[in-house]
Amino acid sequence: MTRENIAGMSNASIDVSAAIDSDNIGDYSVQSDRLLRVAAIDDHALTLQGLETLLSAEPDFELVGCYQTVPALLADVGTDDRLDVVVLDLRLADNSDPAQNVLSLELVTDHVLILSSAESPYLVRKAVRTGVMGVVQKSETPETVVSAVRLAALGKGALTTEWASVVDSDPLLDSVDLSERQREVLELYASGESTKRVASMTGLTPNTVLDYLGRIRAKYAAAGRAENSLNKSEMYRLAQQDGYLPGPMDPS
Template identity: 50%
Template sequence: MTNDTPHCGSVPRRIGVVEDHAVAVAGLRQILADEPDLMIVAAATTVSELLAITTDLDLAMLDLRLPDGSSPIANVEQLRRAGIETLVFTSGDEPFMVRAAARAGVLGVVRKSERGEVVASAIRDAAMGRLVATMDWAAAIDADEDFAQVNLSPRQRDVLGLYASGEPAARVAKLSGLTEDTVNAYLGRIRQKYAEAGRPARTKTELYKRALEDGWLPIPRRRH
């Protein structure tokens, strides 16, 4: 697992990749081909698939948008429970997902468009447990003050998830075993919490966005 002590001799750091584009994985393999201290030992399209292959990793490289719709926060937490720290590897075109990963405590964020030597250096630092202070990572941290996490109870998260995904309040009540009045009361409290955090959620569309941002809903799948 990740630590601050360099590997002895020629034993390379073990890297896992969570990425659903074979071209991106091939690109990473090419970048690390001339780096004897770094080796990709496993690649998968989801975190669960990677951990089923191996947990003996010094670092996981994580794409933010995956085919199972999982949230960056959930993925980082799942990897950390397995004792593995994370470096985000992203196109960087969805800032809210980068912010979510930064809040989850990743070691850094590196863009797929970076030069190979920059990517290799970032992987090496992260595999040794060091923060990778790129501009994307710093910007995500700085923006966090304007993107305060809203703490919802498990029941509030359930109600928000159902309602924001398109269910009417009456249907949410039936699915959750609550009365419709109780569901509406929950929604009012949820909206109030987001308003107090400076993240308005007045409409159903805004509630949907907030649920995505905080990982209460699965990330929409890519359209190919």
């Protein structure tokens, strides 16, 4: 399921119509005549043990394995024996890129569910852009996590209401409706490129780049996020907050 409607979480409200209702977990009972093949990836042994206990207890799940890295799973699971879903920790100790992890897992599954305690907008944005089935916080109840896994395995979106509420109400993620080209210009300019260099890299004229920067400043000002005179360092800070650039603790 492509989550384009939430890929720009910093500039759009999340549609929670497909979110999990924890009071109606039973509505998401198995809808398959076979066991749902599930695997989990997390770098913390205690979390992995908890997932193993939780998922193996479900009568409609076949827990194929629990792993600490994506390569470990890929080495153990054959590409001809596909999984219904992989539960993937957003931030792994090997500093791997979340989006690349999701893409690598396409060798063995069509469905990836992100499980995370790290609310990094940058990492979440990268993962969501790849079309993950949902993002579930580790603070959710076991019942909600199991329901999310089942939904994802069945090809349904698994966006929890708690997660949607956090993103939708975060003042740092107020609506700033940047176009794809404006986001590209912001990412390049805020990361240190000159106006002339941005023009060369994007195929735009320097004047057009300046026009885009002016529109970006105006949109942030209109959203109450910054003054119209936004300088490069302030743009860098906002680009990090909105997940367009990595933060100091994020893999680049």
